[in-house]
């Protein structure tokens with residue numbers, strides 16, 4: 622397993638090892654002790670799976686407020702997405718900045734997004750499925766969002782000339798300036 626830390630160095634792209642043979646390949650998609658020793662010493666409590674039928678679906682930007690903040694380990698099991706993480710930790714040197722990575726069933730990459738980030742993705746193919754582990758249970762009262770198209774974020778969503786396909790809820794999230802202090806920055810994430 623290789624980890625590449627991104628420009629916001631708390632967010633990492635993980636490449637699990639693939640063992641190829643004449644049948645295809647085998648890969649250990651998640652190994653608790655490896656993840657804890659190479660990425661973050663966290664416990665995942667829930668696995669989520671989502672299918673988006675169309676290309677150009679944007680889900681996000683989402684986060685859960687404390688005390689139910691979630692770290693997320695995202696992978697794409699069918700199709701392809703651009704995955705985006707926005708730093709919303711007040712006092713962070715990269716507050717309001719984002720990083721992104723293209724992850725697909727083909728490239729097998731995963732992205733680790735710790736608590737303190739808003740997360741979203743855009744599907745790049747039809748019938749795209751993602752599967753992600755989270756470090757806290759779903760808590761509807763703490764579920765919150767940030768406007769995917771807030772100009773202050775400057776995210777270049779890859780929808781071309783097409784209008785993104787959004788849920789009703791994702792049209793209503795506040796901009797960063799309206800968010801207030803949700804998370805506070807306490808230095809870079811401790812690396813194992």
Ligand SMILES: Cc1cn([C@H]2C[C@H](O)[C@@H](COP(=O)(O)OP(=O)(O)O[C@H]3O[C@@H](C)C(=O)[C@@H](O)[C@H]3O)O2)c(=O)[nH]c1=O
Nearest residue numbers: 669671680681682683684693740741742758759788790
């Ligand atoms: C996230 C979640 C949703 N739900 C329900 C609420 C709703 O009825 C239905 C669909 O929820 P949503 O519209 O929020 O689904 P979706 O837009 O796919 O939400 C997800 O988006 C990505 C970007 C994330 O980062 C995730 O954490 C999550 O927020 O599923 C659960 O039961 N458990 C969960 O853990």
